[in-house]
Amino acid sequence: MTAASPAVEDGLVERTLAADGRRARAAMLAYLPQDGPRADLYDLVADYPSRPGKGIRPALCLATCRAHGGETEDALNGAAAIELLHNAFLVHDDICDDASHRRGAPALHRRHGVPRALNAGDALAWLAMGPLLDNVKTLGTELALDVLAEFQHLIQRTIEGQAVELAWRDRRFADLDVDTYLKVVIDKTCWYSTIHPCRVGALIGSRGRVDLEAIAHFGFFLGAVLQIRDDIENVTDCERAHAKGFGSDIIEAKPTLLLIHLARSVPPRTLDEVTRLVGPAGDSGGAGRAERISHVVELMERYGSIDYACAFADGLAGAALAEFEAAMGWLPESPDKDFLRMLVLHLRDPVIRGR
Amino acid sequence: MTAASPAVEDGLVERTLAADGRRARAAMLAYLPQDGPRADLYDLVADYPSRPGKGIRPALCLATCRAHGGETEDALNGAAAIELLHNAFLVHDDICDDASHRRGAPALHRRHGVPRALNAGDALAWLAMGPLLDNVKTLGTELALDVLAEFQHLIQRTIEGQAVELAWRDRRFADLDVDTYLKVVIDKTCWYSTIHPCRVGALIGSRGRVDLEAIAHFGFFLGAVLQIRDDIENVTDCERAHAKGFGSDIIEAKPTLLLIHLARSVPPRTLDEVTRLVGPAGDSGGAGRAERISHVVELMERYGSIDYACAFADGLAGAALAEFEAAMGWLPESPDKDFLRMLVLHLRDPVIRGR
Numbered sequence: 001m002t003a004a005s006p007a008v009e010d011g012l013v014e015r016t017l018a019a020d021g022r023r024a025r026a027a028m029l030a031y032l033p034q035d036g037p038r039a040d041l042y043d044l045v046a047d048y049p050s051r052p053g054k055g056i057r058p059a060l061c062l063a064t065c066r067a068h069g070g071e072t073e074d075a076l077n078g079a080a081a082i083e084l085l086h087n088a089f090l091v092h093d094d095i096c097d098d099a100s101h102r103r104g105a106p107a108l109h110r111r112h113g114v115p116r117a118l119n120a121g122d123a124l125a126w127l128a129m130g131p132l133l134d135n136v137k138t139l140g141t142e143l144a145l146d147v148l149a150e151f152q153h154l155i156q157r158t159i160e161g162q163a164v165e166l167a168w169r170d171r172r173f174a175d176l177d178v179d180t181y182l183k184v185v186i187d188k189t190c191w192y193s194t195i196h197p198c199r200v201g202a203l204i205g206s207r208g209r210v211d212l213e214a215i216a217h218f219g220f221f222l223g224a225v226l227q228i229r230d231d232i233e234n235v236t237d238c239e240r241a242h243a244k245g246f247g248s249d250i251i252e253a254k255p256t257l258l259l260i261h262l263a264r265s266v267p268p269r270t271l272d273e274v275t276r277l278v279g280p281a282g283d284s285g286g287a288g289r290a291e292r293i294s295h296v297v298e299l300m301e302r303y304g305s306i307d308y309a310c311a312f313a314d315g316l317a318g319a320a321l322a323e324f325e326a327a328m329g330w331l332p333e334s335p336d337k338d339f340l341r342m343l344v345l346h347l348r349d350p351v352i353r354g355r
Numbered sequence: 356m357t358a359a360s361p362a363v364e365d366g367l368v369e370r371t372l373a374a375d376g377r378r379a380r381a382a383m384l385a386y387l388p389q390d391g392p393r394a395d396l397y398d399l400v401a402d403y404p405s406r407p408g409k410g411i412r413p414a415l416c417l418a419t420c421r422a423h424g425g426e427t428e429d430a431l432n433g434a435a436a437i438e439l440l441h442n443a444f445l446v447h448d449d450i451c452d453d454a455s456h457r458r459g460a461p462a463l464h465r466r467h468g469v470p471r472a473l474n475a476g477d478a479l480a481w482l483a484m485g486p487l488l489d490n491v492k493t494l495g496t497e498l499a500l501d502v503l504a505e506f507q508h509l510i511q512r513t514i515e516g517q518a519v520e521l522a523w524r525d526r527r528f529a530d531l532d533v534d535t536y537l538k539v540v541i542d543k544t545c546w547y548s549t550i551h552p553c554r555v556g557a558l559i560g561s562r563g564r565v566d567l568e569a570i571a572h573f574g575f576f577l578g579a580v581l582q583i584r585d586d587i588e589n590v591t592d593c594e595r596a597h598a599k600g601f602g603s604d605i606i607e608a609k610p611t612l613l614l615i616h617l618a619r620s621v622p623p624r625t626l627d628e629v630t631r632l633v634g635p636a637g638d639s640g641g642a643g644r645a646e647r648i649s650h651v652v653e654l655m656e657r658y659g660s661i662d663y664a665c666a667f668a669d670g671l672a673g674a675a676l677a678e679f680e681a682a683m684g685w686l687p688e689s690p691d692k693d694f695l696r697m698l699v700l701h702l703r704d705p706v707i708r709g710r
Contacts, residue, residue, distance in 0.1 A: 036511075037515055037518050037519050037522070039522075040521070040522040041514070041519075092473055092474070092477065096469070096474065097470075114450070114451070114469070115450070115451035115521050116521050116522075118447055118450060118473060119451065119514055119518055119521060120518075122447065122477075123514045123518075126507065126510045126514070129507040129510075133503060133504060133507065141496050141500070145491060148488060152481065155481045155484075156391075156478070156482075163474055163475075164396075166470050166471050166474060167392070167394075169470075
């Protein structure tokens with residue numbers, strides 16, 4: 001594991017994530033309706049947004065905007081829209097995965113049933129149109145429409161990625177390979193988590209004057225590091241080992257890089273065993289959830305799947321840093337530029353608690 | 356039943372519905388992506404749009420536009436967006452209702468499972484942004500943004516209506532009254548089926564120069580007639596009596612005007628019986644689906660619930676005609692103006708086949 005850089009030790013990354021996450025959350029909450037059905041709709045709509053996330057998406061959007069010469073306020077509506085959409089995706093994804101928990105509390109559909117949660121997810125997604133239409137007043141028509149078109153494109157990509165991931169789930173994860181994994185990660189995760197926030201931040205900050213393709217490359221590698229890191233933490237974060245979310249990827253049979261590596265590394269008999277252990281039905285001769293998770297994690301450790309994923313993420317982080325220089329190296333140095341660069345290292349080298 | 360007017364006998368209503376429905380469907384289909392995952396996503400996305408509907412929403416939008424002096428082409432993107440959204444709502448509603456069939460074929464989630472259908476519904480809704488953003492080129496920025504704002508508003512209202520209807524389902528339909536029923540119908544059905552199509556048609560046709568509030572009143576009453584007529588046909592259309600959809604409102608325990616009337620008309624012991632017969636579980640001592648439906652329909656006939664709903668719809672149709680004159684009576688006479696007026700009668704007095 002690489003030594004943390006001075007800037008990371010300075011807490012720049014954590015401070016920026018916290019401050020921009022707070023700003024975007026406040027902006028997002030201001031777009032949740034005060035009138036209309038509360039108990040039947042808007043209490044559900046407000047549930048996930050009131051469970052704070054890590055702030056990565058809004059911080060990427062706001063910092064990229066500032067690094068390109070814009071103000072926080074210029075991109076705040078864009079960041080709020082991303083956060084609303086992010087929460088909408090979480091609600092619908094949790095239904096699709098039948099996830100039990102989200103951010104330490106029961107998933108919305110477990111609390112309120114699928115129909116109401118589905119409807120609340122629809123509401124969250126479309127509430128994102130509020131800040132995007134308000135951009136007309138603050139950014140002017142042309143830029144606001146460009147941001148809307150970016151938003152429309154990101155949604156289409158994310159839904160396509162979700163479709164391919166769902167199809168995977170119905171096939172045998174053992175048939176997947178690393179290249180296919182990366183292709184789905186681009187669509188399912190990177191577009192809305194990193195590519196779009198950076199593109200929109202740059203678009204707004206530069207008033208439409210920079211090359212968004214170069215920024216998309218940086219966003220892709222950064223998003224892939226983020227996803228693989230999430231995959232790793234799901235089965236290694238010992239602080240969460242007793243939390244409800246620990247090992248959920250295994251129970252939900254998510255085609256993570258670790259599981260794909262494991263499936264391609266074990267002998268056929270062990271592969272049959274892994275296939276039995278993974279997934280909600282888990283035809284594993286009566287083994288409980290915790291038992292199944294710890295068995296699969298043990299195999300991942302024995303066959304080097306966790307080390308492989310860490311090394312793979314290191315490689316992608318290197319690519320992200322190279323693309324960062326190509327896309328934004330020319331910008332004047334600033335704390336926001338530092339933050340964007342250091343975020344790569346922060347995601348690559350998280351403090352793995354208790355491990 | 357009122358005698359059909361000459362214009363209706365001329366087939367103006369049917370011709371307009373067919374022609375505008377065809378135009379809007381062609382425009383909608385042109386916005387379905389040709390690239391991207393086919394079997395996992397875009398085949399599902401194309402499924403409901405390829406099952407033709409009655410064409411009421413697009414015809415309302417296009418005829419209102421033409422009646423206000425615009426061309427069909429001006430409002431075609433708006434009509435395509437409404438159709439895409441309509442199909443998206445159908446997919447999500449069918450999941451929420453666990454509907455078995457839609458337009459004579461299995462519901463999408465019955466064919467492909469909830470996760471894929473949910474995702475396809477999301478895709479359909481957001482594809483509507485395509486024609487709405489293209490409006491910038493054909494209608495100019497200001498009008499295109501006004502249409503977008505209308506669209507955002509209609510979605511919020513529809514989702515709020517869906518939330519209240521879902522909440523009803525969990526409560527006892529016997530506690531509902533007619534006034535509450537109408538309030539939900541405004542949000543759940545009228546906004547996207549009639550109010551929005553008319554408002555957007557008038558907005559575009561008049562280039563933003565007419566009073567949309569008056570048009571909203573007309574749309575509301577027209578939409579309520581449409582909804583009640585659907586409720587009635589669900590349990591009376593004998594041609595559909597052997598089709599899969601017949602009586603589905605009873606099996607899904609939908610709070611229709613007929614069921615609300617029945618619950619308020621029967622003695623307590625019969626109410627208990629109705630409550631047992633209605634709904635998917637149908638704790639009715641082993642009676643099958645068809646048996647349960649025919650029993651409830653028999654009660655509806657005996658207690659006058661069907662006659663009540665017909666009379667109620669007649670009253671609303673009268674209100675719709677009055678509001679039509681207030682909102683659009685000043686327009687020069689034209690086949691499209693005739694169509695809008697006659698559509699009220701057409702919806703009020705459908706040819707109830709075989710009854």
